[in-house]
Amino acid sequence: MSGPLVVDSQPPQQPSRSELPYGACLLSASNKTSVLRSEVDEERRKKLTEAIRKRRKYEQKHGALHSTSASVQNQTVTPLSTYYAASNGFSALKPRTQSSFGTDRITKYQSPFKKMGPLSVSLPKSSSSLNKLHNDVHITAIRNRLAPSLYGGLPSSPLAESLSPARPTRDVRRRPVPYGLSDSKSVDELLKRLVKEGNATDFPSFQALQERRKERMKAIEELRRPKKEIIPPLDQIQLSKVQQCLSSRDFGRTLISAFRIDISVRDIKTLGDGQWLNDNVIDFYLEMVTQRSREHAAKHDNFPRSFVYTTHFYSALSTKGYQAVARWGRRKQLNLANLDYIFVPINVHNTHWCVSVINIKEKRFEYYDSMAGGPGSAFSHLREYIHNESRTQNVPMDDIHEWEDYVPNDSPLQRNGYDCGVFTCKTVEVLSRDGPLTFSQKDMKILRQRMLFEILQGKLLNA
Numbered sequence: 001m002s003g004p005l006v007v008d009s010q011p012p013q014q015p016s017r018s019e020l021p022y023g024a025c026l027l028s029a030s031n032k033t034s035v036l037r038s039e040v041d042e043e044r045r046k047k048l049t050e051a052i053r054k055r056r057k058y059e060q061k062h063g064a065l066h067s068t069s070a071s072v073q074n075q076t077v078t079p080l081s082t083y084y085a086a087s088n089g090f091s092a093l094k095p096r097t098q099s100s101f102g103t104d105r106i107t108k109y110q111s112p113f114k115k116m117g118p119l120s121v122s123l124p125k126s127s128s129s130l131n132k133l134h135n136d137v138h139i140t141a142i143r144n145r146l147a148p149s150l151y152g153g154l155p156s157s158p159l160a161e162s163l164s165p166a167r168p169t170r171d172v173r174r175r176p177v178p179y180g181l182s183d184s185k186s187v188d189e190l191l192k193r194l195v196k197e198g199n200a201t202d203f204p205s206f207q208a209l210q211e212r213r214k215e216r217m218k219a220i221e222e223l224r225r226p227k228k229e230i231i232p233p234l235d236q237i238q239l240s241k242v243q244q245c246l247s248s249r250d251f252g253r254t255l256i257s258a259f260r261i262d263i264s265v266r267d268i269k270t271l272g273d274g275q276w277l278n279d280n281v282i283d284f285y286l287e288m289v290t291q292r293s294r295e296h297a298a299k300h301d302n303f304p305r306s307f308v309y310t311t312h313f314y315s316a317l318s319t320k321g322y323q324a325v326a327r328w329g330r331r332k333q334l335n336l337a338n339l340d341y342i343f344v345p346i347n348v349h350n351t352h353w354c355v356s357v358i359n360i361k362e363k364r365f366e367y368y369d370s371m372a373g374g375p376g377s378a379f380s381h382l383r384e385y386i387h388n389e390s391r392t393q394n395v396p397m398d399d400i401h402e403w404e405d406y407v408p409n410d411s412p413l414q415r416n417g418y419d420c421g422v423f424t425c426k427t428v429e430v431l432s433r434d435g436p437l438t439f440s441q442k443d444m445k446i447l448r449q450r451m452l453f454e455i456l457q458g459k460l461l462n463a
Contacts, residue, residue, distance in 0.1 A: 228438040229430075233446050234453060242452050246272050258458050259287040270421075271452040273445060277421030279311045282345060282353070285425045285451060286310075288460050289343075289432050296433075304361075306432040307334060308343040314356075315347065318381050322388045329389055336360065336386075336395045343428045346378060353424040357431060358382055364404035368431075370414040370423035379405050415441040422447055429460070 234242065245255065251266040267280045286308040293306040309328070316324040328334075334342075342358040356378045357366040365382055367375035383400060390397035414423055422444055430437055439447065454460050 229436060231439060231443050231446050231450070234449055238453050239449065241456065242449050245269075245452065245456065256456060256458055259284060259291075261287070263455055268452060268455065271448045271455075273448065274418055276418050277353070277425070281451075281455065282421055282425060283310050284455055286343070286345065286428055288454065288458070289429050292460050293432055304340045304432060304434055305338060306341040306343065307332070307339055308428060308432075309345070311345045311347060314344050314378070314381070317385055318377070322385055325385070326388075326392065329393075334389075336390055336393055336397070341432060343432070344378075344382065345424055345428075348373070353420040355424050355427055356382060358386060359406075362404075363399070363402075364406045366406045366408070368408065368411050368424075368427050368437075370412060370420050370427075372411075372413060375405070375407060410437070412437055412439055413441070414444075419444050422451070425451065 233239075245265065245268050248265045251264065251269075253265050254262050255265060255268055256263045261280055261284045263280060263284055267278055270276060270278050270281055290306065290308045293304065296303040297305045309332075313325060313328060340359075340361040342360070344356045344358070346354050346356055348354060352371060352373075354367070354369040354371075354373065356375065357368070359366055365375075365379045367378060383403070386397065387400045390400065412423060412427070414420060419441070426439055426447055427437065430439075450461060
């Protein structure tokens with residue numbers, strides 16, 4: 001006799017992944033994927049069906065949809081079966097139509113939120129009239145965009161008004177001008193009202209701003225423009241003394257003695273018109289420049305410290321070398337550490353005067369010639385002199401061979417063969433105070449008279 005049937009309540013134990021046959025896991029995964037895909041496809045079908053239903057409802061209410069071509073007629077909506085395939089599911093989002101020609105076309109329609117009614121304009125049939133209408137519409141649209149207030153009164157067609165969104169309509173009002181001012185009123189009127197109401201207390205007027213701008217532009221132009229010095233002529237008393245010296249017949253009479261130089265009537269007559277300046281006149285005048293530099297440099301820190309050698313210095317340096325002028329600096333109490341410029345007058349072939357400058361401040365050698373000549377060997381001689389003199393005075397100038405050689409192109413030029421001495425003296429006087437070289441040949445007569453009077457006084461007029 002068999003015993004009672006015992007039913008095991010526990011489910012049969014599933015085999016482990018290692019006990020499953022090859023490919024079983026892949027099969028179960030593909031089954032799950034197919035189930036999920038079918039659910040997604042069903043959801044998409046519902047959404048698309050609802051969209052098509054709304055579209056047909058809109059067509060029944062507002063009429064047929066706008067087509068891209070008039071030849072496409074009797075269009076039928078493709079059924080839902082064409083949107084789906086068993087293999088690819090949801091394959092298209094846009095509805096497709098079949099034309100009478102058997103080709104598939106995408107229907108182009110306008111959004112219901114941007115509805116535009118038909119134009120109440122009768123278009124001409126000829127091509128020339130169409131082109132003329134197109135040009136008129138284009139020109140009218142441009143005018144309305146650029147200046148609606150100017151061209152607002154011109155006649156225009158309804159088509160131009162529809163194609164020109166920038167044209168103001170009757171319903172659009174211009175923003176009112178604040179405080180009741182029109183466009184033709186000045187800004188000063190507005191500022192007055194603002195000040196009266198207490199809204200603007202420190203605002204300058206428009207006219208004041210324009211005046212400030214003009215003054216600022218004028219100041220900028222003056223800074224950019226090279227300054228031109230005005231050389232004033234002598235007064236009647238000074239001019240009478242000059243004429244008296246030039247008309248004297250006592251050639252040997254000494255007029256003034258200073259700087260170990262005696263100036264006689266014969267020397268002073270070289271400052272007359274059409275005369276060459278001699279060595280005594282040039283040396284005396286250049287000594288006054290050195291004296292002025294020492295006096296002003298002791299009182300003002302920004303005044304250039306200058307020293308001028310005599311007319312015989314370069315001749316001795318160029319012919320006999322540094323040993324011939326080694327003691328000249330000691331006698332003149334020359335100190336390279338406290339100088340900005342050293343001026344060296346040069347006599348070229350005993351017929352022409354020019355000047356070379358040892359610019360210690362800018363570290364360069366300069367050459368000024370009123371006949372636009374070249375420096376020749378002047379820079380090499382002066383470079384050798386400064387090199388040896390710096391060693392003698394124990395002033396460090398090891399980079400003396402790297403200093404620049406500078407010959408300006410805008411140096412004043414003479415127009416004759418006898419004013420070179422005056423040009424040389426005036427160039428030294430201007431550069432020693434960092435002035436602009438703006439004098440010219442037409443100033444020579446006044447410069448000669450001033451130089452003569454300054455020598456008689458033993459002091460420069462602008463000292």
